[in-house]
Amino acid sequence: MKRQKRDRLQRAHSHGYQAGLHGKNKEECPYQNLDAKSQWLGGWREAMSDRSMGLFK
Template sequence: MRRQKRNQSDRAFHKGYVAAVEGRNHDSCPHENGARHQEWVNGWRQGRQDYWSGFGPRAQAQRIENM
């Protein structure tokens, strides 16, 4: 059985979240504009919010797995 590719918007959100958790800058977004850029930024903001709220590495890893 073949696996379907992940939704590109979901993937961009996930990559943005991981970038924020790793402490990368907002300017490191690989997408210049469009829907994927916006999803990446949304993921980055969510990751930053979780980081600032005190989520530890275990909670962040669990959140990433559930995305």
């Protein structure tokens, strides 16, 4: 059970990172669950940081 939960949160982080790379707004987070939403936003912030450093266009 714990592995499945961890995978779900990892997937939320990955989706947030992809959204950030594509320049989507953080308000477009599709998650309602607090844990998943925080993971998505963490991925989004990481991608925005990477974009601002010039790692992606």
